[in-house]
Amino acid sequence: MLSQDQIKLFKAQGFLVVEDVVTTALPAVRQEYEAALDTLWQQWRAAGRVQDTPGFENRIIAAYRAGCEYFQPLDISLPTREVATDVPMHTGPATFEMMRHPRLLDLVEALIGPEITSNPIQHVRIKPPATDMRDGEHRAHITKTLWHQDRGVTQEIADDTNMITVWIAVNDATVQNGCLQVLKGSHSRDDLLPHCPLPQVGIPDEFISQADVEPLPVKAGGVVVFHPMCAHNSLENHTSGIRWSFDLRYNVTGQPTGRPQFPEWIARSRAHPETELRDPAQWAKMWDETRRRLSHQPVTEFYRWDQNAPYCA
Template structure:
């Protein structure tokens, strides 16, 4: 039987079944994030004067989330997942909303079992990349509800930059192409963690085994990928690890009313380039310098607040299209600038503080 590391290196992905304890790792985040989503929904409904349904609490989670998408004109996704959305020209940073980097999310990012598995795959010095995503894939009916609420406000959700990626089908890509090019040689792992079950009906991941061996490939990808893809149905507690050069996508949620909720957190070897140096990562596990490991969730969320404040003022160093067109020397310059500006958590906390 090949080891996890051998399977991961050979296939470019690895599924570890029942890796995480539901009661201590998954359910606390599921509960706290549901409360966050509900709070945001209520705030946006009040702000837009959309009548709060009498029995709001009796609506299903995907219905409530669809109302949030509609009432916020899609911009709640900017708040929940700024990592991609800060590239959108209309990016809205709303510091007045409840913080989206909640402690329960941080606790999952530094879960010991998760870090042990990462250590098996990339070695003992593990950085949490600043790149993370929250994806809740909705059924056709729930997407329609979101559209109806948005169009009552004159908004068109299809115009939102990364809307489909976050709530609809995710097209074929490899994660490496969304990082500036000095990160292409980094050992970056995507830990994809389902909160609900993920099935072929509700939008699970699909991978092309072995595709990571062909190096960085930009779009367009061959149409044959749809035939060659291997679907990865998983349950809460399982983890899918993806090499950042593994081609993957996710299927359209064709269910009647099911939804598929997952987070993915990226990790890399400490000292390597993350591809997004202008947002904050941290040391997740270090055997050589354990005192540098970040364990306080509030420090992490404040690092993000300071960073987003700063970027809202100063702008970001590249556009999304610019990422794929950027030369290696420019990428190295940007990474060096940010590594010098923010070498550790305290310097992120000081960012923009005069």
């Protein structure tokens, strides 16, 4: 899947854009999401909150405008703070198949080796146009994402974990609609850059040298892969349509994921193939059990940053 030159480039720069990785998985994923949104839509329509609107993209934008919460029911993880007994999330089989797409796992194997765990820090991000954003909208799943390193938003317990992020473009990601940007050279630093915890965990601008910023457009089906120390953000969506991505993470099996309260599973094992999870129903069940367990537990805070640090003022 990756050439020796691509592997070398990833090691040298801490990120890599690879086109056409999960293209064949996307039609089924789109269909699954259309159906999931349709179920929500029927409820909102029955409650008089939205009008009749055809099309996934139009419905997402109309839902945001109407204040209908589409993010959590379509996300592929539970919230990290409060987990209510009935909090929804998406665990459809097409999405599971995308997460274990052979070309994607070949790419991951080329970078972290053949014993691969699917890390539960993972999200869908379906972003409406910036012109629709409400004042005070800071959620990184809905609006632009501030500069951060993924290691900086994970518990310290995973600081030595060999992990990569695989960011999947479901529609073409462009500078106009809010693609990712990376800070070149950031992955090889010894220490994390400072982050401030509010309103969205982020590295203050004074630590970002504009000359080192590189936007990373990628076509639908392509991915951006990056190292947990590679600082990145995303641009605002200045189009009239949505920007849709998934971000998945994979780590070497047996190492801490950074979110021990959430389920992990073996996506590939050359040594013990019988341990691989291949059943989407099992994946859904793991999350159902996690929801049940966490809804009875106190909330765990997981950021290491102090909002009273001088650079956060």
